[in-house]
Amino acid sequence: xxxxxxxxxxxxxxxxxxxxxxxxxxxxxxxxxxxxxxxxxxxxxxxxxxxxxxxxxxxxxxxxxxxxxxxxxxxxxxxxxxxxxxxxxxxxxxxxxxxxxxxxxxxxxxxxxxxxxxxxxxxxxxxxxxxxxxxxxxxxxxxxxxxxxxxxxxxxxxxxxxxxxxxxxxxxxxxxxxxxxxxxxxx
Amino acid sequence: xxxxxxxxxxxxxxxxxxxxxxxxxxxxxxxxxxxxxxxxxxxxxxxxxxxxxxxxxxxxxxxxxxxxxxxxxxxxxxxxxxxxxxxxxxxxxxxxxxxxxxxxxxxxxxxxxxxxxxxxxxxxxxxxxxxxxxxxxxxxxxxxxxxxxxxxxxxxxxxxxxxxxxxxxxxxxxxxxxxxxxxxxxxxxxxxxxxxxxxxxxxxxxxxxx
Amino acid sequence: xxxxxxxxxxxxxxxxxxxxxxxxxxxxxxxxxxxxxxxxxxxxxxxxxxxxxxxxxxxxxxxxxxxxxxxxxxxxxxxxxxxxxxxxxxxxxxxxxxxxxxxxxxxxxxxxxxxxxxxxxxxxxxxxxxxxxxxxxxxxxxxxxxxxxxxxxxxxxxxxxxxxxxxxxxxxxxxxxxxxxxxxxxxxxxxxxxxxxxxxxxxxxxxxxx
Numbered sequence: 046x047x048x049x050x051x052x053x054x055x056x057x058x059x060x061x062x063x064x065x066x067x068x069x070x071x072x073x074x075x076x077x078x079x080x081x082x083x084x085x086x087x088x089x090x091x092x093x094x095x096x097x098x099x100x101x102x103x104x105x106x107x108x109x110x111x112x113x114x115x116x117x118x119x120x121x122x123x124x125x126x127x128x129x130x131x132x133x134x135x136x137x138x139x140x141x142x143x144x145x146x147x148x149x150x151x152x153x154x155x156x157x158x159x160x161x162x163x164x165x166x167x168x169x170x171x172x173x174x175x176x177x178x179x180x181x182x183x184x185x186x187x188x189x190x191x192x193x194x195x196x197x198x199x200x201x202x203x204x205x206x207x208x209x210x211x212x213x214x215x216x217x218x219x220x221x222x223x224x225x226x227x228x229x230x231x232x
Numbered sequence: 233x234x235x236x237x238x239x240x241x242x243x244x245x246x247x248x249x250x251x252x253x254x255x256x257x258x259x260x261x262x263x264x265x266x267x268x269x270x271x272x273x274x275x276x277x278x279x280x281x282x283x284x285x286x287x288x289x290x291x292x293x294x295x296x297x298x299x300x301x302x303x304x305x306x307x308x309x310x311x312x313x314x315x316x317x318x319x320x321x322x323x324x325x326x327x328x329x330x331x332x333x334x335x336x337x338x339x340x341x342x343x344x345x346x347x348x349x350x351x352x353x354x355x356x357x358x359x360x361x362x363x364x365x366x367x368x369x370x371x372x373x374x375x376x377x378x379x380x381x382x383x384x385x386x387x388x389x390x391x392x393x394x395x396x397x398x399x400x401x402x403x404x405x406x407x408x409x410x411x412x413x414x415x416x417x418x419x420x421x422x423x424x425x426x427x428x429x430x431x432x433x434x435x436x437x438x439x440x441x442x
Numbered sequence: 443x444x445x446x447x448x449x450x451x452x453x454x455x456x457x458x459x460x461x462x463x464x465x466x467x468x469x470x471x472x473x474x475x476x477x478x479x480x481x482x483x484x485x486x487x488x489x490x491x492x493x494x495x496x497x498x499x500x501x502x503x504x505x506x507x508x509x510x511x512x513x514x515x516x517x518x519x520x521x522x523x524x525x526x527x528x529x530x531x532x533x534x535x536x537x538x539x540x541x542x543x544x545x546x547x548x549x550x551x552x553x554x555x556x557x558x559x560x561x562x563x564x565x566x567x568x569x570x571x572x573x574x575x576x577x578x579x580x581x582x583x584x585x586x587x588x589x590x591x592x593x594x595x596x597x598x599x600x601x602x603x604x605x606x607x608x609x610x611x612x613x614x615x616x617x618x619x620x621x622x623x624x625x626x627x628x629x630x631x632x633x634x635x636x637x638x639x640x641x642x643x644x645x646x647x648x649x650x651x652x
Contacts, residue, residue: 053512053539056579059371059417063577066418087305087327088275099301101249101369158512165513168485208303211329211418215302215369218417222368232368347600373578389604392578400601401608403557417577 048224050166055221057159058116058214064155065207068148071141072200080197090205091182092122097212104219110173112216117163119209120156122180127153129186130202137199138192152206159213233261234317238310240324244333247362248302248370248416251295251328252288255310255321263314269293274305302328332419335360337374337395337412342430345398351432353378353399357412360422371417377424381407405434443471444527448520450534454543454630457572458512461505461538462498465520465531473524479503480521484514512538542629545570547584547622552640555608561642563588563609567622570632582624587634591617615644 087093097115098104107115131153134146167174188198222232236258245251257267269282282293306328310321337357345354359365359372376397377386391397391412402408408431411424446468455461467477479492492503516538520531547567555564569575569582584601588609601607601622612618618641621634 049539050513055371056577059577059579060574062418086274093275097303099304100297101364101367102297104369105367161511162513165485208327208329212303214417215329218371219368222366232366350599352602387604387606389606390575390578391603392575392581394581398602400599400604401610403608404610 051221062210118178235312272307336425445522546635
C-alpha cells in the first residue's frame with residue numbers, strides 16, 4: 046500500500062536530511078570565516094530554478110503527484126553533484142576529511158535507495174507523478190584549485206543539498222499524512 | 233555618544249509558519265535610542281523593514297505567515313539610532329527551516345493502570361496547538377521524563393512520534409512528577425511541559441516487597 | 443523417487459538492509475538432492491536466483507544490501523532436484539519491513555541501589571547499534587527477565603520503550619541473572635541479551651524474606 050511506502054520514504058528522507066546536517070556540522074567545525082564571505086549565494090544552487098512551494102499554504106495546495114514529481118526531480122538532480130562531492134572529499138583540505146568522506150558515501154547510498162523507492166512510488170501514483178524536471182549541474186568536476194575555494198565550493202554544494210533534502214523530506218511527509226487519512230494517529 | 237552596537241540574539245519559529253527575532257540593545261549612549269530591524273530576502277534586491285515590532289514584545293520582530301517563507305535565506309540586521317548617530321548589528325543569515333522550536337506539548341494526562349496486577353503509568357498528551365502535525369507540515373518527536381517527587385534525578389524516555397507512553401517499574405506508594413517535551417524532526421527541543429503529579433498505589437507482591 | 447517438497451521456514455532481517463531465508467528439505471527420495479532458491483520481485487518479470495547460498499550456512503539464502511529492497515515484495519520458492527525430478531516449495535511472499543528481528547539490546551548494566559534502605563535493581567541498556575531509534579521513526583519495545591541463579595523460573599517484565607527499568611522486591615543476599623530483549627513495532631523479538639549477574643547485599647528487615 047502506498048501509505049506504507051510513503052512511511053518508508055519519509056524515514057529515508059528524514060535520515061538523508063539528518064546526514065546532510067551532521068556533514069555540515071563536521072565541515073563547520075573547521076571552516077575559515079573568510080570562506081563564508083566568498084561562498085556563492087544560495088540562490089545560485091543548480092536546483093533553484095525549480096519552482097517549489099515556499100510555505101505551508103502553498104505546499105498544501107500542491108497535488109500529490111506534483112509533490113512527488115518535485116521530490117523526484119530534486120533527488121535526481123543530485124546524482125552527478127554527489128559524485129563530484131564524493132570524489133573531492135577524498136582530497137578535501139579539512140581535519141575531518143575521512144569522516145566527511147565516509148558520511149558522503151552513506152549519503153550517496155541513501156540517496157540512491159530513496160530514489161529507487163520514489164521510482165516505485167511514482168509507478169503507483171499515476172502518470173503525472175512520472176514527470177521529472179531536468180535540473181543539470183553545470184559546475185564541472187573540479188571544485189577549485191586552492192584550499193580556500195575548494196572548501197568554500199564544497200560547503201556551498203553541501204548547503205544546497207541540505208536545503209533540497211529538507212524540501213524532499215517536507216514534501217514526502219505531507220504526502221505521508223495525506224495517505225494516512227485512514228490512520229489519523231499517524232500524523 | 234552614538235548608541236552601542238546591538239546584537240541579534242536569536243530567531244525562532246514555533247511551527248514552521250511564522251518566526252520571531254530578538255535583539256539585545258547595546259549601550260544607549262545616555263540618549264533616547266530607537267531600534268529598527270531590516271532584512272534582505274534571497275534574490276530580492278529590496279530592503280524590507282520589520283513588519284511587526286509589537287506582537288512579540290520588546291526588542292523583537294514578529295514575521296507573520298505572509299511575511300514568512302521557508303527555504304529562503306533572510307539576511308537580518310538591527311540598527312540602533314539616537315541623536316548622535318546610528319550603529320548596525322552584525323548581520324545574521326537565517327532560513328526558517330533551521331530555527332523551528334515548538335511550544336511544549338499540551339493536555340498532559342497521567343493515569344495509573346494495571347498489567348497482571350503490576351501498576352504502570354500511561355502518559356498521554358497532545359501536540360502544541362499551533363503545530364500542524366495533521367497535514368504533515370511539521371513532524372514532532374517527544375520525550376517524557378519522570379522522577380520521584382522527593383528525588384532530583386529525572387529518568388528520560390524517548391517516545392518517538394507517539395502521543396502515549398507507558399512507564400513501568402514504579403515504586404510502590406511513590407508520588408511521581410511527569411513532564412513531556414517535543415522537537416520537530418529537524419529543529420530544537422521545546423521547553424518541558426508543566427509538571428503533572430501522580431501517586432502510585434501501594435502494591436505488595438512478595439511478603440517483604442518495598 | 444523425486445525429492446519430497448521442501449518448505450520455506452522463515453525469512454528474517456536484522457536491520458532492514460539485508461535478510462536471510464531458511465528452508466527445510468523434504469525427503470531426498472534416497473538420491474543426492476540439490477536445493478535452489480528462486481524469487482520474483484513485484485512488477486519485475488525476471489526470475490532471480492539466490493545471490494549467496496553460503497554466508498548464512500546450510501539450507502539458507504543470504505540477500506546482501508545490494509540485493510535487498512524495502513520498496514518491493516519478494517515472491518520466493520525453493521526447488522529440490524535429484525535425478526528423478528524436481529519439487530517446488532509453496533511460494534512465500536515477504537516484505538522486508540515486516541520480517542525484522544533485531545539484534546539484542548546492548549550495554550546491559552545492572553546496579554544495586556537503595557530506596558529508604560531497601561535495595562532495588564536498576565537495569566539499563568541501549569538499543570542494538572543498527573536500529574536508528576534516534577529519529578523517532580523506529581520504536582523498539584523491550585522486555586526484561588530476571589531469575590535467581592539457582593532457580594529455573596524467569597520473571598518477565600514488559601518495559602515498553604524504556605531503556606531503564608527498576609526491579610524491586612529482591613531476595614536478601616540473592617544472586618540474580620538479568621537479560622533484556624527487544625522487538626520493533628512490526629517484527630519479531632530479538633534473542634535475549636547475554637546474562638548479567640548481580641548480587642543483592644544482605645539486608646534483614648523482616649526475618650521471613652522469600
